[in-house]
Amino acid sequence: MNPLIRVIPAFLVRSFASPYVAGDSLAKAVDVVQKLRRERHLWSTLDLLAEDIRTDQQAQQNVDAYLQMVDAAAALPVDVRPTLSLKPSSYTTKPMQHGGDAAGSREAMFAIAERAKQKGVALSIDMESRHWTDFTLATFRAMHERGMDHVGIVLQTRMNRTERDLDALPKGCRVRLVIGIYREPAEVALTDKPAMKERMLTFAETLLKRGHYVEFATHDDAYVRRFLEQVAKAGIGKDRFEIQMLYGVPRERFLADLLRQGIKARLYVPFALGWDMAIQYLRRRLDEYPAMVWLVTKNLFSRR
Numbered sequence: 001m002n003p004l005i006r007v008i009p010a011f012l013v014r015s016f017a018s019p020y021v022a023g024d025s026l027a028k029a030v031d032v033v034q035k036l037r038r039e040r041h042l043w044s045t046l047d048l049l050a051e052d053i054r055t056d057q058q059a060q061q062n063v064d065a066y067l068q069m070v071d072a073a074a075a076l077p078v079d080v081r082p083t084l085s086l087k088p089s090s091y092t093t094k095p096m097q098h099g100g101d102a103a104g105s106r107e108a109m110f111a112i113a114e115r116a117k118q119k120g121v122a123l124s125i126d127m128e129s130r131h132w133t134d135f136t137l138a139t140f141r142a143m144h145e146r147g148m149d150h151v152g153i154v155l156q157t158r159m160n161r162t163e164r165d166l167d168a169l170p171k172g173c174r175v176r177l178v179i180g181i182y183r184e185p186a187e188v189a190l191t192d193k194p195a196m197k198e199r200m201l202t203f204a205e206t207l208l209k210r211g212h213y214v215e216f217a218t219h220d221d222a223y224v225r226r227f228l229e230q231v232a233k234a235g236i237g238k239d240r241f242e243i244q245m246l247y248g249v250p251r252e253r254f255l256a257d258l259l260r261q262g263i264k265a266r267l268y269v270p271f272a273l274g275w276d277m278a279i280q281y282l283r284r285r286l287d288e289y290p291a292m293v294w295l296v297t298k299n300l301f302s303r304r
């Protein structure tokens with residue numbers, strides 16, 4: 001990690017993190033999910049901030065936390081119920097980016113997916129850095145082969161491989177399209193942001209044509225508008241896609257406008273089991289994506 005980011009005091013990181021984190025317990029996060037739905041008519045995806053796993057005990061705690069999240073989601077009425085998002089690295093002490101084999105992660109995700117299926121809760125598997133892509137897609141495909149069609153996947157348009165990965169998706173599965181948060185080398189990925197966003201439009205078109213459900217996840221209003229024009233032109237029903245953004249990024253007016261047009265919108269709602277975890281998470285995000293300091297600061301002063 002960049003030494004400068006390591007020395008930013010915890011209280012400062014926490015003040016940056018707080019608008020983006022729905023609290024330091026599952027109960028607080030569930031409260032946020034209910035408020036978003038009842039007061040702002042927005043759906044949610046719940047995510048536990050839990051990376052950088054050092055011990056088997058931590059990995060098991062994350063599995064247990066996700067099983068509790070499944071139960072908490074299932075206890076909510078269907079018209080409020082969030083989906084859950086999983087990160088494969090949360091369940092292993094052998095992370096792929098450090099040459100590990102992700103031991104335990106596949107089994108953990110299957111156990112969570114099994115429980116979620118029984119309880120009627122939908123899941124998505126987040127996409128992490130390029131080291132994880134093969135493992136994540138293989139696990140996802142194996143889940144669908146076992147009838148776990150309540151599980152969706154994330155594809156990152158910056159990655160050059162994504163065009164091929166589109167061809168190997170399970171039939172009709174749910175796909176969240178993002179540009180990707182991880183900095184990847186030019187040999188394997190685009191480095192130009194507008195080009196990544198153009199790919200979001202192209203890939204969304206391909207996916208919709210092939211019968212997938214598309215979760216178009218970006219805060220870029222201009223690209224959301226272009227996506228909506230594209231689907232309207234193609235005569236795609238509003239039940240075939242949704243727009244997703246991160247909790248805390250100020251897009252209130254824009255989202256309210258989407259809802260007025262009958263477009264489904266969902267926020268990705270991260271929470272932590274203690275602020276230490278949230279602070280660690282934000283430090284890593286700042287390290288991967290230093291421009292976030294500027295984005296967060298700008299957002300503190302703007303409401304859109």
Ligand SMILES: Cc1cc2nc3c(=O)[nH]c(=O)nc-3n(C[C@H](O)[C@H](O)[C@H](O)COP(=O)(O)OP(=O)(O)OC[C@H]3O[C@@H](n4cnc5c(N)ncnc54)[C@H](O)[C@@H]3O)c2cc1C
Nearest residue numbers: 126127154178179180181217218219220244245246268295
């Ligand atoms: C619902 C959702 C799920 C995601 N899941 C994944 C995933 O599984 N894997 C993955 O690699 N990436 C994921 N991402 C991150 C995504 O890949 C992008 O890195 C991120 O959304 C920024 O790109 P953008 O398209 O919003 O455009 P940008 O051009 O980066 O942002 C447009 C504007 O949005 C605001 N903004 C964007 N990001 C932030 C932020 N973090 N904090 C504050 N303001 C911000 C700023 O005002 C900025 O000017 C997810 C994003 C969303 C919205």
